[in-house]
Amino acid sequence: MRRPAWIIAFMLSAIGVVSVAAYWDEERESKAALDDFAQAQFMLATSLSEMTSSLDAAARQRLARVEDPGNVLVLVSAGRGLERPSGEAVSSAPIERAVAAHEPFARLSRPEAAALGLPARTALAGIARRSAGDARGFDLVIVATALRERDREIRASTRLVLALLSSTVLVLAFGTLALWRQRAELRLARDLAVADALRVSDERLMRADRLATLGALATGIAHEVSTPLGVIVGRAEQLSRKVQGDERSERAATVIAEQADRIGKIVRGFLGLVRGEGGLRERVLSADIVRDAQELCAHRFEHAGVTLQLDVSGDALPVFCEPKLFTQVLVNLLLNACDACDARGSVTLGVSSRDGRVSFTVTDDGHGITAEDSARAMEPFFTTKAPGKGTGLGLAIASEIVSHHNGTLKLSPRTDGVRGTVARVEIAEAGKESDDEG
Ligand SMILES: Nc1ncnc2c1ncn2[C@@H]1O[C@H](COP(=O)(O)OP(=O)(O)O)[C@@H](O)[C@H]1O
Ligand SMILES: [Mg+2]
Numbered sequence: 053m054r055r056p057a058w059i060i061a062f063m064l065s066a067i068g069v070v071s072v073a074a075y076w077d078e079e080r081e082s083k084a085a086l087d088d089f090a091q092a093q094f095m096l097a098t099s100l101s102e103m104t105s106s107l108d109a110a111a112r113q114r115l116a117r118v119e120d121p122g123n124v125l126v127l128v129s130a131g132r133g134l135e136r137p138s139g140e141a142v143s144s145a146p147i148e149r150a151v152a153a154h155e156p157f158a159r160l161s162r163p164e165a166a167a168l169g170l171p172a173r174t175a176l177a178g179i180a181r182r183s184a185g186d187a188r189g190f191d192l193v194i195v196a197t198a199l200r201e202r203d204r205e206i207r208a209s210t211r212l213v214l215a216l217l218s219s220t221v222l223v224l225a226f227g228t229l230a231l232w233r234q235r236a237e238l239r240l241a242r243d244l245a246v247a248d249a250l251r252v253s254d255e256r257l258m259r260a261d262r263l264a265t266l267g268a269l270a271t272g273i274a275h276e277v278s279t280p281l282g283v284i285v286g287r288a289e290q291l292s293r294k295v296q297g298d299e300r301s302e303r304a305a306t307v308i309a310e311q312a313d314r315i316g317k318i319v320r321g322f323l324g325l326v327r328g329e330g331g332l333r334e335r336v337l338s339a340d341i342v343r344d345a346q347e348l349c350a351h352r353f354e355h356a357g358v359t360l361q362l363d364v365s366g367d368a369l370p371v372f373c374e375p376k377l378f379t380q381v382l383v384n385l386l387l388n389a390c391d392a393c394d395a396r397g398s399v400t401l402g403v404s405s406r407d408g409r410v411s412f413t414v415t416d417d418g419h420g421i422t423a424e425d426s427a428r429a430m431e432p433f434f435t436t437k438a439p440g441k442g443t444g445l446g447l448a449i450a451s452e453i454v455s456h457h458n459g460t461l462k463l464s465p466r467t468d469g470v471r472g473t474v475a476r477v478e479i480a481e482a483g484k485e486s487d488d489e490g
Contacts, residue, residue, distance in 0.1 A: 056234065059227055059231055059234070063223050063224065063226075063227035067216075067219065067220050070215070070216065070219040070220075070223075074215050074216060075212065078208050078209070078211075078212050081204075082201075082204075082208065085204055086174070086198065086201060089198055089200075089201055090156075090157040090159070090176045091157075092178070093157060093177065093178025093194050093195075093196060094156045094179070094180065096178055096194050097178040097179060097193060097194045098178075098180040100115070100126070100180070101180040101192040104192065105182075106188050107130055107190055112137040112138070112139075115128070119136075122169070122170065122171065123196065123197055123199070124196045125168055125169070125170065125194070125195040126192070126193070126195075127142060127147065127192075127194075128190050128191065128192055128193070129148075129191040130190035131190075133148070134147060134193070144160065144164060144168055144177075144195075145164070146159065146160055146161075146164055147177050147179070150177065150179055151179055154181065155179065156178065156179055156180075157176060157177055157178050157179060158176070158177040158179065159176055160174065160175040160176070160177065160195065161174065165195075165197060168195060170195065171197050171199075173197050173198060173199070174198045175195055175197045175198060176195070176196060177193050177194065177195040178193070178194045179191055179192070262431075262432055262448065266322075266432060266448060266449065267323075270319065270322050274319045274320065277316070277319055281316050284309075284312040285309050285312045288305045288306075289309065291305040291308075292305035292306060318376055321374060321376055321377045322452075332374060334372070334374075334375065335370050335371075335482045336370065336371060336373065337368065337370050337371075338368075338369050338403045338412070339364060340375070341375060341378055342401060342403055342412070344375070344379045345383050345386060345401070346362065348383050349387060349390065352387060352390055353390055353399070356390050356393070357395035357397075358390050358393045358395070358396075358398065360399050360400075360401065361398065361400045362400070362402070363400050364402065364403045365403070365404055369405050369410050370482040370483075371410050371479055371480075372480070372482040372483075373457050377453045378453065378457065380449075380450070381453050381461070381477060384446040384449070384450040385412075385475040385477070386399065386414055387446065388414075388447070389415075389416035389418065389475065390416075391418075391441075391442075392416050392418025392419050392421075392472070392473060393416050393417060394418070397416065398416070399414060399415065399416045399417075405481060408480060409479065410478070410479055411476055411477070412478075413475065413476045414476075415466065415472065415474045415475075416472045416473055417466075418471075419471070420466075420472055420473055421463055421464075421465060421473045423465075426463040426465075426473075429447050430448055430451040430461070431444070431448065433445065433448075434447075434448075447461075447463075450477075458485070459477055459478055459479035459480075461475070461477050462475070462476050464476075
């Protein structure tokens with residue numbers, strides 16, 4: 053059941069409980085009052101009968117004076133049925149029954165009271181027996197309308213109605229308040245859900261926007277780079293033919309051709325990535341990726357006077373990735389780390405694994421990163437480097453590649469007390485990808 057239905061059900065049952073309790077209380081009081089009244093009538097009849105030793109004319113006259121026509125009636129029963137003190141015979145079934153059964157009182161319904169000439173209201177008869185067993189014995193009956201009882205009943209009914217009305221008003225007021233508050237809560241929840249949906253779609257839009265920027269860039273680069281790359285490869289082949297026999301020069305020409313080819317592959321791979329095409333993924337050892345990345349950066353580190361160490365406890369683990377692109381991620385992180393360090397600085401490239409995930413970490417002892425910069429570092433074109441030194445694209449591209457591999461990339465300050473930054477890439481170990489990956 054929904055909550056408004058609960059509240060309404062609760063309100064109705066509260067009103068029901070109050071009504072039943074008030075009605076029960078009213079019934080109980082009414083019965084108690086009638087009992088008291090009957091007791092009083094019995095006492096009155098008893099004391100009158102004590103004062104009346106026999107039913108002679110004087111006694112009958114005295115009894116007649118006690119009567120209050122239309123309100124209080126005195127009856128006697130001396131073996132000939134019920135009669136007024138004047139001798140006029142009357143009949144009343146409930147009184148006769150009570151007299152026969154020696155009961156101290158009888159209750160008369162409205163018609164029964166009316167039949168005795170009393171107002172048509174509940175009446176009570178108190179019955180006293182005088183000189184039982186004696187031939188002159190008689191029963192003395194005092195019948196009176198339960199007038200005050202009637203007043204009390206009216207007052208009690210008024211109280212009952214007032215109690216019911218006020219409890220109903222209270223329950224309705226609180227119930228309405230609860231409903232109103234619940235509606236306000238629902239409205240708030242709906243507003244929050246809408247705001248959340250807007251935020252999610254904003255984020256998607258921003259990501260699409262970023263991808264579009266990178267896509268345009270990659271397309272431009274692919275186009276611009278393909279011609280010079282073609283020239284480089286062609287010239288390297290020419291060179292290689294010319295220097296045949298000179299092993300060192302031949303090797304250098306081959307390296308030039310290989311690396312030019314590599315650039316082409318990376319650009320094409322990234323282009324495919326931003327177009328949403330899945331490139332060729334393979335199972336590779338993390339050690340191979342680490343070694344590749346290290347080799348590619350060695351020259352830059354040497355030049356900057358920064359040492360590059362490996363910490364590869366988990367490098368035997370395989371990962372499932374596009375090797376060229378993934379190596380490029382590590383290269384980007386290593387180059388940033390190198391840029392952040394002074395001469396004689398030191399950078400460690402580590403691999404470790406936990407719970408089916410492989411972590412690649414690049415730790416430097418450079419100038420460090422602020423929380424604000426690390427939050428913005430993946431934005432395209434965000435750079436803190438001097439003009440001409442940074443493009444602000446390295447981490448943007450790296451984070452696209454990592455998320456393409458269902459991994460995470462995070463930059464944070466070092467936590468071991470040393471100045472510097474840790475960049476951490478995490479992806480699933482090959483064969484342990486969850487179902488939605490790949
Ligand atoms: N290891 C690091 N230490 C300190 N800051 C870093 C590190 N790596 C990245 N950053 C910050 O992130 C920014 C963006 O990096 P990136 O996207 O690679 O662009 P670029 O290197 O061209 O500036 C850098 O300009 C720098 O402020
Ligand atoms: Mg960079």
